């Protein structure tokens with residue numbers, strides 16, 4: 549195996565410590581920026597653009613004007629200081645550094661594998677006791693495949709368990725390159741019907757379904773995850789289609805059902821974007837147990853949440 553490149557850089561938008569979700573034991577979740585999908589319900593809209601970007605919180609702006617002169621490309625307006633012309637913005641972050649109230653903040657920073665390791669190491673004693681480790685999430689972690697691979701290799705070198713939340717929308721070569729370094733793959737399947745998938749995520753699901761088979765054949769443990777979204781896949785038929793697909797993946801025994809929530813809505817506002825789900829209510833709690841039964845009737849284990 550090639551030596552680990554600890555200087556490999558990636559764009560990380562969050563590191564969450566002490567998570568008890570997204571893999572076994574206590575986990576540190578490292579969120580990588582960039583995603584080729586545009587799921588209408590995505591709870592992390594700041595994850596989608598591969599580069600760092602600005603959040604602007606109007607209610608925190610005191611109109612001091614300190615952000616205006618530091619912008620090298622005049623992407624901020626005199627009349628509405630925090631409003632960002634996102635086509636002009638070169639993501640330098642100077643305005644966020646100048647802002648005294650954090651009305652402007654930058655999401656995403658370039659980190660090396662070594663820098664992420666130093667952060668993750670703070671939880672390492674909990675990994676040993678709980679069988680936990682690191683989970684790569686996003687965004688789509690496979691969009692930064694070189695960084696993901698080197699980070700996963702470095703974690704294995706430390707003896708830490710690795711997991712990845714992915715939708716697998718990438719090339720077969722990247723699956724073959726990265727997935728052998730993942731102990732637990734949490735594989736999202738959002739819809740089997742190609743038209744439904746395209747209309748709600750912006751991409752064809754053929755690659756995803758083919759790569760799900762490749763992932764199942766490459767990874768040590770794979771769980772299929774389904775965000776259950778009203779009007780998209782919250783019917784017994786849609787869930788049964790996903791269950792039947794999961795059932796034929798080698799080694800897959802478990803499906804997680806995640807009910808749609810609108811927790812990410814406010815972040816769309818901070819990015820000056822409209823929320824694609826409008827006022828769609830969160831999936832009611834009683835909608836999931838019957839769908840769980842559908843999965844179980846296919847001979848699979850099913851967990852609500854995950």
Ligand SMILES: C[S@@+](CC[C@H](N)C(=O)[O-])C[C@H]1O[C@@H](n2cnc3c(N)ncnc32)[C@H](O)[C@@H]1O
Pocket residue numbers: 583589590591592685686687688689713714715735736773774775776806807808809810811812
């Ligand atoms: C933020 S995604 C990151 C991983 C990858 N991009 C994906 O979608 O699988 C992590 C998990 O959150 C789920 N998710 C995203 N938005 C959601 C929402 N509004 N409600 C419920 N689950 C959501 C995804 O389906 C996925 O299982």
Ligand code: SF4
Pocket residue numbers: 602618619620621622623624632636637638639640641642643644
């Ligand atoms: S991030 Fe840089 S380019 Fe973008 S608005 Fe702020 S100062 Fe201007």
Ligand code: SF4
Pocket residue numbers: 608609610611612613614615616629630646647648649650651652
């Ligand atoms: S520096 Fe911050 S508080 Fe001052 S005008 Fe700019 S966004 Fe508003």
Ligand code: SF4
Pocket residue numbers: 583584585586587589590591592595596686687688715
């Ligand atoms: S694949 Fe995941 S990160 Fe990408 S848009 Fe969909 S939910 Fe968001």
